[in-house]
Amino acid sequence: NGRTDALADEVGRQALRCIRCSACLNVCPVYERAGGHAYGSVYPGPIGAILTPQLRGTASEVDASLPYASSLCGACYDVCPVAIDIPEVLVHLREKVAEEGGKGHRLEKAAIKASTWVLDHPGVLGAGERIASATRKLHPRKLPGPGARQWTESRDLPDMPAEPFRDWWKKNRT
Incomplete structure (x- = not known):
């Protein structure tokens, strides 16, 4: 075994x-x-x-x-x-x-590359945050894909906030 x-x-x-x-x-x-x-x-x-x-x-x-x-x-x-x-x-x-080359790392590398690009462009990040908050009722409670599906079978995803943190911060900072 x-x-x-x-x-x-x-x-x-x-x-x-x-x-x-x-x-x-x-x-x-x-x-x-x-x-x-x-x-x-x-x-x-x-x-x-x-x-x-x-x-x-x-x-x-x-x-x-x-x-x-x-x-x-x-x-x-x-x-x-x-x-x-x-x-x-x-x-x-x-x-x-x-x-061993890390199983499934091609997708991970693509995700890292895309995340790097988004984080290097604050306007794109902010727009993405606002879109995610605006469409929060449409988001699935379980994630697709073998690894993500297995993870979400035993727990629910947290709720998306009603507004992005950056927008909340602009309104509430003193």
Whole structure:
């Protein structure tokens, strides 16, 4: 079930020491906000973010994204009773995903490029914010696509504000 491969990985093998106490889950700021099972792993929390990609591999886009579901704050390592250095393993797994070319990263690169262009043009950004607020009743409650759909199956998207922050700020700043 993938444990032999995990054991062969000198950095990743420490995940096999986990006693499933959930201490890492209880202190993780990312999982406090997102929920432990939000990323399609049987193992919740930070331990799942390192154990699942090792056991199942990073062939799926969801499994390849798990090592990135962390702020690397180290709170999980501080509370782990068996001293699993989860941030170290996360960085190690991120390196592996990057070396493999990162599954589905062509779309991510396009999104980053488009976001960069929009953020470099404040007028376009402002217009987009106003359009998003004006059409907020039309926005779906669940996102399309395999990764986004899986994420929104377990939670609702937050409501879009009635007006963009920039417009609110212009009206309300003192």
